[in-house]
Amino acid sequence: MSTTLFDKVWDSHVVRSIPEGPDVLFIDRHLVHEVTSPVAFLGLKNRNIQVLHPERTFATADHNTPTRNQHLPVQDPLSAKQLQALEENAAAHGIPYWGLGHEKNGIVHVIGPENGITVPGATIVCGDSHTSTHGAFGAIAFGIGTSEVEMVLATQCIMQPKPKRMRITIDGSLNNAVTPKDVALYIISRLTTSGATGYFVEYAGEVFRNMSMEGRMTVCNLSIEMGARGGMIAPDEKTFEYVKGREFAPKGEAWDEAMTYWKTLKSDPDAIFDKEIHFQGSDIEPMITYGTNPGMGVGISQHIPEASTVQGGASTYHKSLDYMDFKEGDSMLGKQVDFVFLGSCTNGRIEDFRTFARIVKGRRKADHVTAWLVPGSHKVEQAIQEEGILDILTEAGFELREPGCSACLAMNDDKIPAGKYAVSTSNRNFEGRQGPGARTLLASPLVAAAAAVTGKVTDPRTLLELETA
Numbered sequence: 143m144s145t146t147l148f149d150k151v152w153d154s155h156v157v158r159s160i161p162e163g164p165d166v167l168f169i170d171r172h173l174v175h176e177v178t179s180p181v182a183f184l185g186l187k188n189r190n191i192q193v194l195h196p197e198r199t200f201a202t203a204d205h206n207t208p209t210r211n212q213h214l215p216v217q218d219p220l221s222a223k224q225l226q227a228l229e230e231n232a233a234a235h236g237i238p239y240w241g242l243g244h245e246k247n248g249i250v251h252v253i254g255p256e257n258g259i260t261v262p263g264a265t266i267v268c269g270d271s272h273t274s275t276h277g278a279f280g281a282i283a284f285g286i287g288t289s290e291v292e293m294v295l296a297t298q299c300i301m302q303p304k305p306k307r308m309r310i311t312i313d314g315s316l317n318n319a320v321t322p323k324d325v326a327l328y329i330i331s332r333l334t335t336s337g338a339t340g341y342f343v344e345y346a347g348e349v350f351r352n353m354s355m356e357g358r359m360t361v362c363n364l365s366i367e368m369g370a371r372g373g374m375i376a377p378d379e380k381t382f383e384y385v386k387g388r389e390f391a392p393k394g395e396a397w398d399e400a401m402t403y404w405k406t407l408k409s410d411p412d413a414i415f416d417k418e419i420h421f422q423g424s425d426i427e428p429m430i431t432y433g434t435n436p437g438m439g440v441g442i443s444q445h446i447p448e449a450s451t452v453q454g455g456a457s458t459y460h461k462s463l464d465y466m467d468f469k470e471g472d473s474m475l476g477k478q479v480d481f482v483f484l485g486s487c488t489n490g491r492i493e494d495f496r497t498f499a500r501i502v503k504g505r506r507k508a509d510h511v512t513a514w515l516v517p518g519s520h521k522v523e524q525a526i527q528e529e530g531i532l533d534i535l536t537e538a539g540f541e542l543r544e545p546g547c548s549a550c551l552a553m554n555d556d557k558i559p560a561g562k563y564a565v566s567t568s569n570r571n572f573e574g575r576q577g578p579g580a581r582t583l584l585a586s587p588l589v590a591a592a593a594a595v596t597g598k599v600t601d602p603r604t605l606l607e608l609e610t611a
């Protein structure tokens with residue numbers, strides 16, 4: 143029978159189908175963080191229920207944690223309270239808790255793959271929209287609300303209507319300096335932020351096959367920003383190689399058994415999708431956003447589009463440009479940059495720091511730029527040191543902070559001041575996302591690095607060319 147990858151994984155997890163209603167799905171892995179879990183645990187307490195599968199549940203602190211002096215007590219009272227609540231809840235239910243300072247601590251979507259919690263063919267949920275990241279391994283992974291977190295804690299199941307299937311195929315190869323982040327921003331700019339609403343996306347084609355696991359995670363992470371329920375990529379040798387030997391991955395006979403199953407995880411050649419979309423890799427250039435949603439992006443050498451050429455109302459478009467203090471027709475190149483943020487579950491992995499270092503090596507941070515370089519986890523932080531990247535960064539005048547979500551959503555002290563411009567490797571550029579009045583330009587680690595050393599929006603290709611010249 144011809145089945146999609148998505149159907150194979152979904153159908154094998156259905157515990158019960160409700161006619162004309164949602165399916166009840168078994169959940170293999172449940173990731174928990176401090177923001178969306180307190181009320182869920184309270185619900186369990188009120189009903190005197192224990193977590194059904196603590197060994198399938200993993201808790202970390204990431205959203206409102208400081209990125210400096212993590213060894214000291216957390217100053218902000220609300221953050222301190224949320225962190226303490228998670229620690230106590232985890233202890234009460236026998237759930238592993240990787241709090242501040244723990245070697246496995248980090249952003250929930252970075253530590254899952256890093257520790258082998260994320261595996262092909264699994265169902266993975268978290269009270270967090272960017273759970274889609276884990277789809278890079280051929281898992282069905284999606285964000286859930288707090289009441290659903292409670293449901294999964296209590297039953298290890300969730301009720302979900304089955305989404306439709308979309309496949310986005312990108313063939314060919316990518317141009318110089320075009321990274322997975324650019325591919326994702328390009329797709330969203332073409333589809334808009336609601337273009338995949340109601341769908342679960344499979345990414346296929348040469349461009350994704352050639353991507354590293356880190357790159358695939360970046361792409362799947364951003365699926366949610368075009369409205370998709372999630373995104374996934376069929377596992378291949380690269381996936382298996384990445385997972386093998388990680389702490390929570392299957393071992394010995396269990397590994398062999400898992401591999402037999404994982405190798406079947408691909409869409410059949412004649413599988414039918416509800417919607418198919420095709421792009422060419424060579425059409426993509428380094429991207430940057432100019433507006434207040436992730437779909438408002440252009441190639442870095444381009445100009446801000448005229449309102450008449452974009453979808454949606456002109457008044458919303460103008461409101462967005464007013465917030466950014468940009469004008470239709472402006473060139474993106476040369477725009478002043480005050481802050482640079484490298485980090486988040488989109489681009490806070492080791493490969494992103496390697497990419498950033500490629501450009502800053504032998505250069506200096508621009509004097510007027512404040513740069514926050516925040517690893518996605520302690521393991522990433524450690525790799526940055528071990529690989530000598532920290533030396534490159536330090537020599538160029540940068541400083542490394544401690545892991546967490548940080549300026550991605552500014553729930554801690556890392557807030558971009560009102561009116562300032564930040565080139566950010568994160569995933570959302572909504573009004574006030576990085577601090578009240580802050581203006582965000584989403585881009586890749588390469589574009590962020592180019593901005594950090596020149597102090598303005600700069601095409602990274604011009605700097606890379608100088609190196610090879």
Ligand SMILES: CC(C)[C@H](C(=O)O)[C@@H](O)C(=O)O
Nearest residue numbers: 177178205269270271272551
């Ligand atoms: C705080 C959390 C619920 C939220 C999410 O769901 O995505 C956050 O991670 C974000 O990126 O906005």
Ligand code: SF4
Nearest residue numbers: 272486487547550551
């Ligand atoms: S890094 Fe940003 S997008 Fe990712 S989980 Fe944290 S706040 Fe959400």
